[in-house]
Amino acid sequence: MKILVVNAGSSSLKYQLIDMETEKVLAKGGCERIGIRGSLLKAKGNGGEKVFKENMPNHKVAIELVLDALLDEEIGVIKSMDEIDAVGHRIVASGEYFKKTTLVTPEVITTLEKTFELAPLHNPAAATGLKACIEVMPNTPMALVFDTSFHSTMPEKAYLYGIDYNDYKEFGVRKYGAHGTSHKFVAAEAAKYLGKTPEELKIVTCHLGNGSSISAVDGGVCVDTSMGFTPLAGVLMGTRSGDIDASAVEFLARKKGLNHSDMVTYLNKNCGVAGISGVSSDFRDLCAGAKKGNERCQLALDMFAYQVKRFVGSYAAVMGGLDCIVFTAGIGENTPCVREDVCKGLEFLGVKFSSKANKAKNDGSIREISKGNSKVKVLIIPTNEELVIARETAELL
Numbered sequence: 001m002k003i004l005v006v007n008a009g010s011s012s013l014k015y016q017l018i019d020m021e022t023e024k025v026l027a028k029g030g031c032e033r034i035g036i037r038g039s040l041l042k043a044k045g046n047g048g049e050k051v052f053k054e055n056m057p058n059h060k061v062a063i064e065l066v067l068d069a070l071l072d073e074e075i076g077v078i079k080s081m082d083e084i085d086a087v088g089h090r091i092v093a094s095g096e097y098f099k100k101t102t103l104v105t106p107e108v109i110t111t112l113e114k115t116f117e118l119a120p121l122h123n124p125a126a127a128t129g130l131k132a133c134i135e136v137m138p139n140t141p142m143a144l145v146f147d148t149s150f151h152s153t154m155p156e157k158a159y160l161y162g163i164d165y166n167d168y169k170e171f172g173v174r175k176y177g178a179h180g181t182s183h184k185f186v187a188a189e190a191a192k193y194l195g196k197t198p199e200e201l202k203i204v205t206c207h208l209g210n211g212s213s214i215s216a217v218d219g220g221v222c223v224d225t226s227m228g229f230t231p232l233a234g235v236l237m238g239t240r241s242g243d244i245d246a247s248a249v250e251f252l253a254r255k256k257g258l259n260h261s262d263m264v265t266y267l268n269k270n271c272g273v274a275g276i277s278g279v280s281s282d283f284r285d286l287c288a289g290a291k292k293g294n295e296r297c298q299l300a301l302d303m304f305a306y307q308v309k310r311f312v313g314s315y316a317a318v319m320g321g322l323d324c325i326v327f328t329a330g331i332g333e334n335t336p337c338v339r340e341d342v343c344k345g346l347e348f349l350g351v352k353f354s355s356k357a358n359k360a361k362n363d364g365s366i367r368e369i370s371k372g373n374s375k376v377k378v379l380i381i382p383t384n385e386e387l388v389i390a391r392e393t394a395e396l397l
């Protein structure tokens with residue numbers, strides 16, 4: 001079975017074609033600048049790479065080009081479009097409308113449109129990509145795979161805000177979380193690596209990238225997560241503030257003369273480690289800055305690790321124990337000082353951290369960075385969100 005995974009943004013469309021027997025990526029690539037002058041598709045497959053500099057006025061043309069690349073004489077990996085058994089679409093937000101991966105029908109598309117206001121930058125773009133795929137591949141089953149599904153098991157006491165319950169009911173304002181496919185993948189991989197079933201383990205998964213979220217996974221299900229109604233909540237991130245007192249937001253808006261929407265843009269784009277350091281949102285720049293003695297770069301790194309640690313500790317308390325901490329995504333997989341600062345001082349929980357293993361080169365495999373006799377295992381696990389989308393789509397079929 002071959003599954004095409006599609007991740008559509010407003011002007012981009014990334015894809016992977018995955019063979020489900022071997023779980024190998026047969027081809028992958030992305031269209032950039034859809035609807036903008038200078039659009040192009042960078043495609044890999046069959047051991048080769050090709051750039052298609054074609055005009056892509058819309059997502060339909062983009063997906064047609066992707067299929068051309070998959071069928072291409074040199075880098076193509078299929079002989080006919082019929083070899084694609086299904087398409088799995090990544091959807092950022094589900095609201096309370098969808099709890100799990102869902103097969104696309106006309107009714108499902110109508111319901112998907114109701115989620116647009118929850119993720120105005122992402123969900124309308126994903127729906128555009130979905131409709132384009134349906135037009136080009138009308139007989140191929142399509143599935144929606146939600147970033148939020150893995151968090152749908154959170155209990156009410158974890159996902160509710162302390163607001164008027166009627167407002168939650170009427171407007172759906174609650175915590176939904178994000179990065180669910182990644183948390184799900186690394187938690188399952190951790191269990192496999194440790195030779196246990198997911199039911200036996202209490203895991204804190206730390207997805208630390210440009211957007212960062214931490215989840216408590218108890219017995220294989222998510223019981224809490226750090227992101228909220230939107231991915232602005234939780235720890236401070238590249239440019240996002242993370243959690244902040246709502247009254248401070250109102251105060252700042254007044255002082256800066258910003259309206260509601262500008263204020264949310266400020267919190268999303270001008271804050272986080274970029275705002276604290278005044279240097280960059282990229283942890284590579286922060287590490288380099290701190291090494292040269294830039295105190296604000298060091299402060300940004302310290303704040304980030306402190307806030308992640310705070311979630312690790314509180315989630316151990318929530319689960320009544322801890323067997324494993326997992327680090328994943330750009331920062332989690334590549335920034336040793338963050339992992340060390342998060343785990344330092346957690347000996348009381350049973351963490352015996354190995355600084356030596358932590359500093360070993362990233363070879364893309366699962367790495368254990370706790371000492372052999374550590375009660376709590378600390379693992380680095382490369383995430384693979386596309387594979388989860390493909391697996392969920394295949395399971396649905």
Ligand code: AMP
Binds near residue numbers: 208211329
């Ligand atoms: P992601 O959103 O998972 O792609 O993560 C992106 C962030 O990870 C970047 O902004 C960097 O801060 C960090 N990152 C990615 N690669 C590296 C690396 N090789 N070394 C240090 N940090 C990295």
